[in-house]
Amino acid sequence: MTATDRQASLISTLPGHFYTDPDLFALEQDRIFHTSWFCAVRTADLAEPGRFRTVQVGRESVLVARGRDGALRAFLNICRHRGAQLCTVESGQVKRSFQCPYHAWTYGTDGKLVAAPNLTSMPDVDRTEYGLVPVALREWLGYAWLCLADEPPSFEEQVVGAVAERLGGTEVIDGYGVDGLSLGRRISYDVRANWKLIIENFMECYHCATIHPELTEVLPEFADGYAAQYYVGHGAEFGAEVEGFTVDGTGGFGRLDGVGDEHDRRYYAITVRPQVFVNLVPDHVIVHRMFPLAVDRTLVECDWLYAPEVLDAGHDISRSVELFHRVNEQDFEACERCQPAMSSRAYAAGGVLVPSEHHIGEFHDWLRTELGV
Numbered sequence: 001m002t003a004t005d006r007q008a009s010l011i012s013t014l015p016g017h018f019y020t021d022p023d024l025f026a027l028e029q030d031r032i033f034h035t036s037w038f039c040a041v042r043t044a045d046l047a048e049p050g051r052f053r054t055v056q057v058g059r060e061s062v063l064v065a066r067g068r069d070g071a072l073r074a075f076l077n078i079c080r081h082r083g084a085q086l087c088t089v090e091s092g093q094v095k096r097s098f099q100c101p102y103h104a105w106t107y108g109t110d111g112k113l114v115a116a117p118n119l120t121s122m123p124d125v126d127r128t129e130y131g132l133v134p135v136a137l138r139e140w141l142g143y144a145w146l147c148l149a150d151e152p153p154s155f156e157e158q159v160v161g162a163v164a165e166r167l168g169g170t171e172v173i174d175g176y177g178v179d180g181l182s183l184g185r186r187i188s189y190d191v192r193a194n195w196k197l198i199i200e201n202f203m204e205c206y207h208c209a210t211i212h213p214e215l216t217e218v219l220p221e222f223a224d225g226y227a228a229q230y231y232v233g234h235g236a237e238f239g240a241e242v243e244g245f246t247v248d249g250t251g252g253f254g255r256l257d258g259v260g261d262e263h264d265r266r267y268y269a270i271t272v273r274p275q276v277f278v279n280l281v282p283d284h285v286i287v288h289r290m291f292p293l294a295v296d297r298t299l300v301e302c303d304w305l306y307a308p309e310v311l312d313a314g315h316d317i318s319r320s321v322e323l324f325h326r327v328n329e330q331d332f333e334a335c336e337r338c339q340p341a342m343s344s345r346a347y348a349a350g351g352v353l354v355p356s357e358h359h360i361g362e363f364h365d366w367l368r369t370e371l372g373v
Contacts, residue, residue, distance in 0.1 A: 009354060009355050010352040010353065010354065011352065011358060011361050012349075012350055012351075012352060013351045013352060013353055013360075013364065014196070014350055014364050015347075015348060015350040016341075016342040016343060016344065016347035016348055016349075016350060017348075018194075018196065019194040019196060019197060019295070019296075019339065019342035020194070020295060020342050022295050024295075024371075024373075025194075025292075025294070025295035026059075027371055027373075029292075030058070031370050032274050032367075032370050033148075033274065033275075033292065034058045034059075034060070034148045034149065035147070035148070035149045035153070036147065036158065036273070036274050037138070037146070037147050037153070037155055038145060038147065038275060039144075039145050039272070039275065039276045039287075039289050040053075040055045040057065040143070040145065040146045041053050041055060041064045041143065041144045042143055042144075042183060042303060043139055043142055043143060043144055043179075044142060044182070046064065046065065046066045046072060046144075047066070048093065049066050049109065050065070050066065050068070050093045050094045050095055050096070050109060051065065051091075051092075051093050052065035052066070052087065052091065052093070052094065052098075053065075053090060053091040054077050054087050054089070054090055054091070055146075056291050056293060056299075057148060057291075058148065060076055060077075061076070061078075062074055062075070062076060062135055062148075063075045063076070063077040063086060063087055063098070063132070064137070064146070065094075065098075066109070067108075067109040068096070068108075068109050069110070071110075072137060072139065072144055073109070073110065073111060073137060074134070074135035074136075074137045074144065074146050075111050075132035075133060076133040076135060078132075078133065079100040079102065079103075079105050080105065080113070080130045080131070080132065080133075081100065081103055081105045081116070082102060082103065084100055084102040084103075086098055086100050086132070094109070097109065097114055097115075103116070103117065104116065104117055107131060110131075111131045111132035111134060112128055112131045113127040113128075113130045113131050114127065135148060136148075136149070136152045138155045138159075139179075140155070140159065140179070141173070141178040141179055141278075141287075142178055142180070142181065143289075162270070162271070162273065163270055163272065163278070165232070166229060166232065166268075166270045167232075167233060167268065167270065168233035172263065172268070172280075173270075173278075173280065174258065175256070175258035175259050175260060175263065176258060176259060176285055177256060178278075178285050178305065180308070181256075181284075181285060181305035181307060181308070182305065182306060182307070183303055183304070183305060184284070184304045184305065184306045184310070184311055184320075184321070185303075185317065186302065186303050186304075187301075187302050187321075187328070188299060188301050189299070189300040189301075189328060189332055190297070190299055191298045191299070191300055191332045191335060191336065192296060192297055192336045192339060193297075193298060193338065193339040194292075194298070194339060195275065195292040195298045196367070197335040197338050197339065197342075198290060198298055198300065198331070198332070198335050199271065199273075199363065200363065201334060201335055202269070202271060202277050202288075202331070203227060203229055203271055203357075203359065203363065205225055205226060205227035205356070206225045206227075206354060206356050207334065208222040208223060209223040209224075211330045211331075211333075211334060212326075212330055214326055214327070215326075215327050217239065218238060218245060218246075218267075218323065219236040219237070219238065219239070219267055220239045221237065222236060225356045226356050227356070227359075229269050229270070229271065229359065235263060235266030235268040235280075236266060236267045236268075237265060237266055238267075244283065244320070245281040245282070245283070245284070245320065245323060246319040246320050246322070246323055247319050247322040247326065250319060252281075252282070252283040252284070252320055253283040253284070253307070253310045253315060253320075254282075254283055255282035255283050256282065256283060256284075256307055259282050263280075263282070264282050265282065266281075266282070267280070267281050273366065275289060275290040275292070276288065276289055277290075279324065283307075283320075284304060284305060284306045284307075284317075284320060285304075285305045286302065286303065286304055286305070286324050287302070287303045287305065288300055288303075289302075289303075296339055300328070300332070302324070302325075302328060304317065304320065304321050304324070
């Protein structure tokens with residue numbers, strides 16, 4: 001079937017090799033993950049001086065640390081001496097500095113070189129110049145967003161603008177007070193699928209009636225196949241008998257203080273390219289961060305965030321967490337089922353998108369533009 005033969009209701013997807021070609025994945029690392037703002041760490045995880053976490057951004061390991069002055073900073077996780085990885089664990093806490101396990105070059109939490117064997121005999125070595133390589137960092141919604149580019153794009157346009165475009169403005173998400181919420185649960189998923197399959201799945205709900213029975217019980221309109229993201233400013237409404245966004249539709253925890261009547265009993269989904277999903281419901285917020293590790297492997301960290309008083313009171317959040325945990329497992333199983341087929345000759349030219357999925361075509365257009373292909 002050629003493009004001229006195809007019915008107007010169907011538009012083409014990306015061809016299969018976009019999900020299987022290691023060279024194309026390397027190009028994505030260079031032109032997308034090394035140039036875009038990347039949501040890396042929940043800032044509350046690094047609340048104390050010396051707390052750190054390492055994250056993979058494209059091909060780079062990045063060290064995010066809370067300085068002794070209270071500031072959050074990010075650096076390439078590479079010793080400036082001989083290129084050894086500075087921190088070899090995912091997270092932890094240091095008292096004053098980071099020391100390379102190879103030759104003991106030592107750096108302050110501000111990234112400055114503070115010590116090295118025989119350094120005093122080398123007075124010409126500039127300790128700032130040979131400090132850790134800094135990475136641009138912005139804090140928003142309670143997360144540290146990183147950008148590896150020498151000249152990062154506008155954070156307001158690329159990140160805040162994406163949320164504003166989906167919701168019709170930023171005042172809606174402001175009402176949820178995401179930066180003041182507390183982490184109730186975090187689940188990590190090691191998904192054997194290309195990152196784009198996960199993005200595409202999240203963006204559409206044509207599959208919802210097929211694989212998400214619990215979700216469509218809570219959000220009946222999803223059974224019709226139209227995703228929440230299909231309409232600007234639209235939030236899917238809870239079913240008439242549904243009390244809360246829980247696995248069995250029973251009551252949640254009221255609603256967050258800043259959520260108005262017009263957003264009560266509604267669900268909003270937002271994609272912030274290239275690797276963030278934000279889900280808003282009246283009593284909590286769910287944030288997915290994707291870490292593409294290989295052409296066919298993506299780590300997804302999912303945070304369930306609640307008002308601090310809900311967690312401080314010891315409320316049982318299991319029914320609340322279970323709903324989207326099941327949705328995640330169902331979605332990721334579907335993505336893993338698609339991944340092997342991306343190399344089939346039946347998918348060499350790609351597939352098709354039905355009308356309720358046409359907005360995924362805009363994602364494909366964006367991707368081709370970023371890659372220059």
